[in-house]
Amino acid sequence: ATEKMIQKTESEPRLGGSSGRRFILWGEQTSQVYEEIDIHCTMHDGKPLFAAKRDGKWFAVWGDLESQKYDYVRSPSVYGGKLLFKATHKGKWFVVLGDQEGEVYDSVSSLSVHDGKLLFAAKRRKTFVVWGKQTSRRYDEVYCCSIHEGKPLFIAESNEKRYVVWGKYESDVYNSCSKLKSNEDGFTFIANKNGQYYEVIVKTK
Numbered sequence: 001a002t003e004k005m006i007q008k009t010e011s012e013p014r015l016g017g018s019s020g021r022r023f024i025l026w027g028e029q030t031s032q033v034y035e036e037i038d039i040h041c042t043m044h045d046g047k048p049l050f051a052a053k054r055d056g057k058w059f060a061v062w063g064d065l066e067s068q069k070y071d072y073v074r075s076p077s078v079y080g081g082k083l084l085f086k087a088t089h090k091g092k093w094f095v096v097l098g099d100q101e102g103e104v105y106d107s108v109s110s111l112s113v114h115d116g117k118l119l120f121a122a123k124r125r126k127t128f129v130v131w132g133k134q135t136s137r138r139y140d141e142v143y144c145c146s147i148h149e150g151k152p153l154f155i156a157e158s159n160e161k162r163y164v165v166w167g168k169y170e171s172d173v174y175n176s177c178s179k180l181k182s183n184e185d186g187f188t189f190i191a192n193k194n195g196q197y198y199e200v201i202v203k204t205k
Contacts, residue, residue, distance in 0.1 A: 011046070013041040013043055013048045013050070014026070015037060017033065022034050022036055022052075023037070031048060034054050035053045037050055037051070037052045037053070038073075038074075045078070047063030048061070049061070049076055049077070051073040051074065051076055057070060057071070058071065058073040058087075059073055060083045060096075062083055067096065070087040071089050074087075075111055077111075083098065084096070086108045092104045092105065093108040093122075095108060095118060097118070105122040106124055107122070108120055108122055109121045112146075117131055118130070118131070118132065119152070121142040121145055125138075127141050129142055129152045129154055131147070136154075139158050140160075141157040142155070142156055148166060148182040148186075148204065149204055151166055152167070155180055156170075162176055164202070171189075171200065175194065184205075186201065186202045187202050187204070188201050
């Protein structure tokens with residue numbers, strides 16, 4: 001085996017300061033000072049992207065751009081030059097794009113953008129997939145949301161069993177499913193049935 005040390009470049013963001021006074025450093029630049037900063041900080045178009053807290057409220061930050069403030073903010077990204085993130089207020093979650101707040105849910109996960117439409121898993125007692133204006137049927141839980149050939153692809157859980165859903169297709173039911181991957185010919189995943197593990201290959205062409 002060959003080992004090679006990974007060097008951080010000067011442009012990568014670093015967390016500075018101490019408790020109650022946090023800031024981000026990148027290259028020779030420094031951000032404003034905040035009460036708290038989420039450790040998941042990235043760079044987008046040469047500017048740091050992160051969630052920060054000031055006056056007891058959280059918001060998304062991208063360079064000099066700051067979002068509105070909420071009880072909590074997670075998973076900030078940038079889409080179309082606007083901040084995109086999950087936020088919570090009074091115990092309810094929703095997706096925010098720019099200054100537009102989406103519908104309210106018990107929880108939101110797996111937020112991304114596919115074909116210009118927001119894709120995420122949302123929960124209102126039961127969990128379902130939202131892609132633009134489309135919604136799937138309800139499940140106990142949903143994992144690993146993506147889009148394959150224009151249809152949502154994900155792992156669903158019902159009655160403590162898991163299976164893969166793609167549009168109207170539903171796989172066999174397993175004790176567990178994981179490592180769902182899309183490819184040019186279809187998709188694959190690892191399934192556990194009664195203690196035995198299988199690679200399941202589904203061809204969609």
